[in-house]
Every structure is written in structure tokens, then in C-alpha cells.
Amino acid sequence: QVQLQQWGAGRLKPSETLSLTCSVFGESFSGYYWSWIRQPPGKGLEWIAEINHIGNNNYNPSLKTRASMSVDTSKNQFSLKLSSMTAADTAVYYCGRGGTWPTKIDYWGQGILVTVSS
Amino acid sequence: QSALTQPASVSGSPGQSIIISCTGTSRDVGGYDYVSWYQQHPGKVPKLMIYEVNNRPSGVSNRFSGSKSGNTASLTISGLQAEDEADYYCSSFTSVSTVVFGGGTRLTVL
Numbered sequence: 189q190v191q192l193q194q195w196g197a198g199r200l201k202p203s204e205t206l207s208l209t210c211s212v213f214g215e216s217f218s219g220y221y222w223s224w225i226r227q228p229p230g231k232g233l234e235w236i237a238e239i240n241h242i243g244n245n246n247y248n249p250s251l252k253t254r255a256s257m258s259v260d261t262s263k264n265q266f267s268l269k270l271s272s273m274t275a276a277d278t279a280v281y282y283c284g285r286g287g288t289w290p291t292k293i294d295y296w297g298q299g300i301l302v303t304v305s306s
Numbered sequence: 307q308s309a310l311t312q313p314a315s316v317s318g319s320p321g322q323s324i325i326i327s328c329t330g331t332s333r334d335v336g337g338y339d340y341v342s343w344y345q346q347h348p349g350k351v352p353k354l355m356i357y358e359v360n361n362r363p364s365g366v367s368n369r370f371s372g373s374k375s376g377n378t379a380s381l382t383i384s385g386l387q388a389e390d391e392a393d394y395y396c397s398s399f400t401s402v403s404t405v406v407f408g409g410g411t412r413l414t415v416l
Contacts, residue, residue, distance in 0.1 A: 223405070232309070232410040233344070233352065233395050246403045249307055282351065291340035291399045292357035299351055 190215040194283045194297035200304050206270040210283030210297055217241045217264045223287035224257070224268045226279040227299075234279075238287035239266050246288055273304045310335065310396055310408035317414040323384040326411045328396035329377055334406055336377035340399035343372060343381045346410075347392045355394075356381060383413070391415040 196208035210222070218241040227233050237247040239257040247255055256269045270277065280301050284293040311329040318324040328335065328343075335341055343356040354363050356372040359379060369390075371382045379398075383390055396408040 225407075233397075233407040235397070235405040235407060238405075248404055249402070287405050288399055288403050290357075291338075291405075292342045292354055293344075293352075293397075294354045294357070294363060296351045296353075 190285060190295045192283050192285065192295055192297040194281070194300055196281075196300060196302070198300060198302055200273050200302065201306055202274055202304060204273050204304075206273050206277070206281075206302060207267065208281055208283070208300065208302075209265055209267045212264040212266075212285070215285070215295075217259075217261050220285055221246075221287040221289050222259075222266045223284045223293060225282045225284055225293070225296075226277075227282070228276075228279040231279075235287070236270075236281075237268065240289075275304050278302065278304050307334075307400060307402070307404060307406045310398060310406055312394075312396060312408040312411045314409070315412045315414065317416055318383075318386045319416045320386050320388065322386050323382060324386060324413065326381045326383075326394055326396075326413070328379040328381070328398075328408045330379075330398055330406070331377055333401040334398040335374065335379050335396075337401055338399045339374065341372065341374060341379040342397045343370075344395045344397070345390075345392045346395065352395065386415055388415050 221238040223238040224236040283297040285295040344352040
């Protein structure tokens with residue numbers, strides 16, 4: 189059974205950089221894209237970016253200048269950094285398996301609430 | 307990229323059928339058979355219900371079905387049950403190799 193476990197800082201100050209990591213258990217890392225998705229409180233889902241096992245990335249154009257993903261295949265982990273955080277970036281952040289390939293997100297991490305406040 | 311357009315809310319009585327629409331453009335919904343639907347109960351993680359327009363993952367009830375015509379995809383839920391009350395999101399692959407979600411639809415079972 190595939191499991192995704194994510195962690196990272198839950199509270200940031202404006203202008204700081206968000207750093208989140210997602211570990212993948214029970215599945216080979218290769219052959220898939222791995223995504224980050226976020227959901228502001230009371231709002232809808234927003235796809236942020238994805239990466240595959242050889243480090244190919246795709247980014248949401250609206251976040252591309254601030255987002256950066258990396259992968260560590262030896263640990264079956266992938267990470268997200270989002271710079272220059274503001275209150276508008278306050279959201280639950282999820283990691284997931286899939287994105288543009290496969291074109292479905294069929295396994296999700298537990299989500300982590302990230303709050304940006306001074 | 308602009309979010310796909312979904313109705314903010316739909317409702318139906320137990321046993322009835324409802325349809326949730328998801329409208330995009332030829333650069334996303336209309337251009338590819340890569341539309342997915344997710345169900346999210348309050349405070350819970352989204353759950354994949356439909357992928358590639360009309361495919362159900364193992365374990366998802368056959369009361370859920372998907373379709374597409376032109377730039378609009380649809381999720382149909384038949385035989386509504388109280389447990390179906392949730393938020394539903396569509397998503398699509400796009401022509402610039404990204405993923406775009408719809409704004410979400412709140413389903414109320416009356």
C-alpha cells in the first residue's frame with residue numbers, strides 16, 4: 189500500500205521560505221510524477237508543481253518564480269521550497285502521487301497547515 | 307492558468323441523481339481525455355473518484371460516473387446518499403504540461 193508522509197514547518201513569517209518534504213513508502217519512486225497541491229482555508233485546491241525521479245519539473249505558472257522542487261531517490265523523498273511567503277500562501281499543503289503522469293493524483297499525504305503571520 | 311469553472315453548489319435528495327459540470331478550454335479539458343474528479347469531506351484529504359474522464363479507481367462506487375463533451379466534463383452521482391455530501395473538484399492536464407483544478411462544488415444532500 190502506497191503511503192505518503194509529509195513534514196515541514198507549520199508557521200512562517202512573511203518573506204520567509206517554506207520548506208516541505210514528502211516521503212514515499214510502499215512504491216517505487218520511478219515511473220511517476222510527484223506533486224504538491226495546496227488549499228487555502230475554506231477555498232479550493234491549487235496545483236503547485238511536480239517532479240519525477242530524474243528531476244524533471246513542471247510548475248504552476250503563477251508560482252514558478254517562487255517554487256522549487258527537488259528529489260532524493262535514495263530516500264524516496266521529494267521536497268518543495270516556496271520563497272517570499274505571504275499571508276496569501278497560508279494553506280494546507282498536500283503531497284501526492286501523480287500529476288501530469290499519471291494524470292491523476294491517486295495517493296495523498298496527510299496535509300500540513302502552513303500559516304504565514306508576523 | 308485559469309481555474310476550471312464549476313458551479314459553487316448543487317443539491318439533491320437521497321436516491322436522486324445529480325450532475326456537476328466542469329468547464330475549461332481547448333487547452334485543457336477539451337484537448338485531452340485527462341480529467342479527474344476528487345471528493346473531499348470537511349477536514350479530510352481529497353479522494354480520487356474518477357480519472358481519465360470516465361474511469362473509476364478500485365473501490366469507488368459505480369454510482370459515480372464521468373463524461374465529457376467539448377470543453378465541459380461532467381460528474382454524475384446516481385442514487386444519492388447522505389455520505390455523498392462533500393466538496394467535489396475536477397482537474398485537467400493542460401497543454402503546457404501542468405495540472406489545473408476547478409474551483410470546487412459543494413454537494414448538499416437534502
